[in-house]
Amino acid sequence: xxxxxxxxxxxxxxxxxxxxxxxxxxxxxxxxxxxxxxxxxxxxxxxxxxxxxxxxxxxxxxxxxxxxxxxxxxxxxxxxxxxxxxxxxxxxxxxxxxxxxxxxxxxxxxxxxxxxxxxxxxxxx
Amino acid sequence: xxxxxxxxxxxxxxxxxxxxxxxxxxxxxxxxxxxxxxxxxxxxxxxxxxxxxxxxxxxxxxxxxxxxxxxxxxxxxxxxxxxxxxxxxxxxxxxxxxxxxxxxxxxxxxxxxxxxxxxxxxxxxxxxxxxxxxxxxxxxxxxxxxxxxxxxxxxxxxxxxxxxxxxxxxxxxxxxxxxxxxxxxxxxxxxxxxxxxxxxxxxxxxxxxxxxxxxxxxxxxxxxxxxxxxxxxxxxxxxxxxxxxxxxxxxxxxxxxxxxxxxxxxxxxxxxxxxxxxxxxxxxxxxxxxxxx
Ligand SMILES: [Cu+2]
Numbered sequence: 001x002x003x004x005x006x007x008x009x010x011x012x013x014x015x016x017x018x019x020x021x022x023x024x025x026x027x028x029x030x031x032x033x034x035x036x037x038x039x040x041x042x043x044x045x046x047x048x049x050x051x052x053x054x055x056x057x058x059x060x061x062x063x064x065x066x067x068x069x070x071x072x073x074x075x076x077x078x079x080x081x082x083x084x085x086x087x088x089x090x091x092x093x094x095x096x097x098x099x100x101x102x103x104x105x106x107x108x109x110x111x112x113x114x115x116x117x118x119x120x121x122x123x124x125x
Numbered sequence: 126x127x128x129x130x131x132x133x134x135x136x137x138x139x140x141x142x143x144x145x146x147x148x149x150x151x152x153x154x155x156x157x158x159x160x161x162x163x164x165x166x167x168x169x170x171x172x173x174x175x176x177x178x179x180x181x182x183x184x185x186x187x188x189x190x191x192x193x194x195x196x197x198x199x200x201x202x203x204x205x206x207x208x209x210x211x212x213x214x215x216x217x218x219x220x221x222x223x224x225x226x227x228x229x230x231x232x233x234x235x236x237x238x239x240x241x242x243x244x245x246x247x248x249x250x251x252x253x254x255x256x257x258x259x260x261x262x263x264x265x266x267x268x269x270x271x272x273x274x275x276x277x278x279x280x281x282x283x284x285x286x287x288x289x290x291x292x293x294x295x296x297x298x299x300x301x302x303x304x305x306x307x308x309x310x311x312x313x314x315x316x317x318x319x320x321x322x323x324x325x326x327x328x329x330x331x332x333x334x335x336x337x338x339x340x341x342x343x344x345x346x347x348x349x350x351x352x353x354x355x356x357x358x359x360x361x362x363x364x365x366x367x368x369x370x371x372x373x374x375x376x377x378x379x380x381x382x383x384x385x386x387x388x389x390x391x392x393x394x395x396x397x398x399x400x401x402x403x404x405x406x407x408x409x410x411x412x413x414x415x416x417x418x
Contacts, residue, residue, distance in 0.1 A: 027265070027415035027416065055268070057216045058215065059215045059216055060197055060198060060216075105197045107217040107263075107268060108218065108263060108264055108268065109196075109218035109263060110413065110415065111128065111196055
């Protein structure tokens with residue numbers, strides 16, 4: 001009887017873990033980038049936004065947008081959306097390739113970083 | 126060295142020392158045999174041991190903190206020092222470091238001033254529990270919710286209990302001058318064995334839950350991710366310790382009153398402890414490795 005109860009408890013526990021709603025990863029990684037990685041845009045974006053899968057620390061949150069000459073055009077980045085969103089405003093971008101580089105520290109103190117590119121088209125006509 | 130390796134190496138002594146303090150102190154409080162009304166004989170023998178472990182914590186804490194800050198800032202140690210106040214003030218992990226440093230100071234105060242006081246073991250167990258809890262709250266489990274933090278805490282507490290009970294046994298046998306020793310070790314070994322059995326059960330259950338949360342049910346993640354591979358090594362070291370423990374329990378314990386058997390038992394318990402220390406190192410490794418997501 002007791003044995004059966006234990007099995008049921010364990011089964012319920014396993015089910016609870018599997019069905020846990022948010023599959024947060026611990027160690028923050030991007031869930032969504034805007035503009036998306038590799039995207040080609042017809043009109044220049046006014047900001048870059050990265051949504052992470054876990055809250056990040058304001059301290060150490062970095063976001064740069066480099067033009068082809070390696071100059072950072074992004075303003076000081078802002079952390080929002082309960083610590084899960086990193087964004088930075090951009091001036092009016094000229095057509096060309098841009099490299100977004102980010103690095104963050106999540107609440108378990110672990111650092112992650114990455115980079116990707118997007119292109120602003122609008123070829124001269 | 127990679128930040129993962131550096132962090133793991135710097136945290137290893139802390140993880141081990143806090144676990145052993147918690148385990149030995151809790152064993153002394155809850156399980157060590159004593160004559161009613163008399164002072165516990167084990168207390169006198171463990172006191173210098175606790176002083177040594179407190180010294181390890183004091184020496185290792187600044188190293189681990191600086192290593193962690195340097196990994197957070199992706200900067201060398203010398204530059205990282207400047208970040209320490211900000212990290213302590215403004216980050217989740219930093220605030221928990223403040224709790225840790227206070228708990229370490231408390232452990233040291235008890236160990237250096239009055240380790241053989243009757244209430245010292247209870248105080249040490251409580252402060253070491255705070256250290257373990259601070260670790261659980263700054264681990265990956267924190268982003269998985271409080272239930273997983275509780276699992277992480279129980280996992281660490283069970284490992285501590287196991288290691289602590291075994292070390293108390295070794296210590297009592299090596300340094301105790303009891304008469305007759307055979308009787309003492311017979312009684313202690315039985316309690317240690319019971320504590321170890323329950324601990325291993327709890328470790329297995331909580332470990333399974335934490336693993337499923339970190340890796341899901343995908344066996345390829347176990348084999349092909351850094352987290353999975355570190356976990357395989359940890360499970361192997363754990364299995365080795367359990368195998369030695371099982372041999373002790375089922376083959377040597379029944380004859381523990383015989384001198385030869387007793388000596389082998391204590392020696393093998395020491396071997397078991399070495400494997401558990403290895404498990405602690407791999408646990409520190411895992412705690413710094415990104416789970417698959
Ligand atoms: Cu992490």
